Amino acid sequence: MFKKIMKSGSRKTSRNDAADDPMFGFDPASTNMVVNHASRPSSPATPKQQQPPPMHSIEPLPLFRDVPPHERQPLFLRKLQICSFHFDFTTPLQNLREKEIKRQTLLELVDFIQSKTTTITELCQQEMVKMISLNIFRSLPPSPHGQQSPLLAADPDEDEPYLDPAWPHLHLVYELLIRYLLPSDTTDTKIAKRYIHHSFVSNLLHLFETEDPREREYLKTILHRIYGKFMVHRPFIRKGINNIFYRFVYETERHSGIGELLEILGSIINGFALPMKEEHKLFLIRALIPLHKPKAIAVYHQQLAYCVVQFVEKDYRLADTVIKGLLKFWPVTNCTKEVLFLGELEEVLEATQPVEFQRCMVPLFRQVARCLNSSHFQVAERSLFLWNNEHIVVLIAQNRSVILPIIFASLEKNTESHWNQAVHGLSSNIKRMFMEMDPELFEECQQEYEEKQAKWKEVEEQRQSRWRRLDEAVEERERVGGEDHMIVS
Structure with a gap:
């Protein structure tokens, strides 16, 4: 029995077993590779840094300047643990001491990162991003405007904006993240992108729904820096913003951060290389132009118009697409939106x-x-101001034979009957401009307008005549019916 066991234990290695071995097929005698241990960098063997044991209570820790340099990284980790504690800010008088310790600790961390005196280890970076995530990625409080869209309910000039009670800690956490993302020698981009990953960016995009304008400003700065620092995230960020716009336009019309996202895009569009990719043109057609549809466009129109004009300045061939898109979403009854559209059109x-x-x-x-x-x-006044732009006047002059017949009747009606004197005067000036530009064309349009007016008057007189005959017939019928009733009675 013992011989059989020994025989089975000394069997040859099968091909399948050898294929799983990383040294399978490697013959030391058949290679000229030389392992030179002396060529390795001579660095002292340092033990791998470990995470300190968890803290169960908040107690003040020594300052960074009060400890020797080799103890600052472990102290950094301990301070991160303090900053990972959560507090309820809806009750201001609760845990005042602990809240103040956390706030002071956050200030120290921001100063430590900003000083750039020490290279931050990978473990410290990992734990720092973890602490930041625990603080900022949270359930946003319900809207104080209820079910109504915050863009519609809040007037930035009159209404008080919502302010998050946890801001004394949140803004320091955001400051720490901004300092971490700054280009510096203390943070390695290759290491940082392991923790600033797609999930982290996706959570940042969700936070743009916050109604606190201070937080949205920080988020705008941070997302823009991530876009510039990590090229791997750029398509993901553009796609994420796309999806936010689609949901806002076609589903909810509820989002507080559309203006800030458009500001980021304005900078991104400015950096697009030429010739422009088809992906970017589709973004203009499918996302930016439909953003003219919501009622709350006044809140973000300035940023939207900047993005749209950037596309046209980058590629003038997109002007036709943009103008037709504006006409598609042109407001019918909202005069405030019409004024905005006319400004963007110019x-x-x-x-x-x-x-x-x-x-x-x-x-x-x-x-x-x-x-x-x-x-x-x-x-009416804003549309007349188009003729104050020299470039537009040149385009109109080159195509006056098509444009003047379209707008002549409107100009004539304004000079005849518009109630506003400024509109009346501007219309007269534009008529005079066309008259000096092309007297013959102006005379033709004048004659055609007068003929149409004469026909309209003739049609109107015929209509009034038919109504008069109809009224007379009704009166005659009622009179005859009344006489017959008297005879019968």
């Missing part, structure tokens, strides 16, 4: 070349003609 036209202008000028000036006749004087 900026886009200023970057538009003649060929692209000719592709969209007919539907564009049909809409401008409707705005000229608006009873809201700001809409």
Whole structure:
């Protein structure tokens, strides 16, 4: 029995077993590789840094300047543990001592990172990002506006913005993260991207829904730095912002951070290389242009217009796409939105070349003609201000034979009957401009307008005549019916 056991234990290694061996197929005699141990860097053997035991209570720790340099990294980890404790800020008088210790500790960590005196070990970076995540990634409080969209309910000029009670600690945590993301010798990007990963960025994007404007400003700065520092995250960030816009436009119309996200995108678009990728053009068509649809556009329109104009300035061929997109979402009854659209339209036209202008000028000036006749004087006045832009006047002059017949009737009605004197005067000035530009064309449009007015008056007279005959027939029928009733009675 013993011989059988020995025989089975000394069997040859099978091919499958050998294939799993990392040294399978390696013959030391068949290689010229030389292992030179002297060529390794001569660094003292340091024990691997370990996480200190967990803390169960908050007690003040010594300052970094009061300990020798070799003890600062372990002290850094202990201070991170203090900053990982959570407190209830809805009850201000609770845990006052512990809250103050945590706040002072956060200040020390920010100063320590900012001083750049010590290279932060990988374990310290890991634990620091973990502590930051524990503090900032949280359930946001319910909106003080209830079910109504915060963009619609909050007037930035009149209403008091929501302020998070935990801000005394939160803003220091954000400061620490900003200092960590600064380009420096104390943090290695290759190590940092192990902890600033896709999940971390996704959670940051979710935080943009906070109604505290101070937090959104920090988030804007941090996300922009991550975009610049970690190239691997750039497509993910753009896709995440895309999804936020889609959900806002097509589902909820509830989001507080649209303006801040658009500010980040404005900087990103400015750095797009030419020729522009198809992905970026689709982003313009599918995300930015539909953002003109929501009612709350006034809150973020300035940032949106900047992004859209950046696209046109980068690639003038996109002007036709942008103008037609604006016309698609042009407001019908919201005069405030119309004024915003007209301002954005002027900026886009200023970057538009003649060929692209000719592709969209007919539907564009049909809409401008409707705005000229608006009873809201700001809409009519803003549309007339288009003629104050020299570039737009040149484009109109080059295509006056098409544009003047479209808008002539609106200009004439303004000079005849508009209630606002400023609109009346501006319309007269533009008519005079066209008259000096092309007297023959102006005369033709004048004659055509008068003929249409004469036909309209004739049609109106016929309509009134039919109504009069109908009224007379009704009166006659009632009179005859009344006489018959008297005879019968």
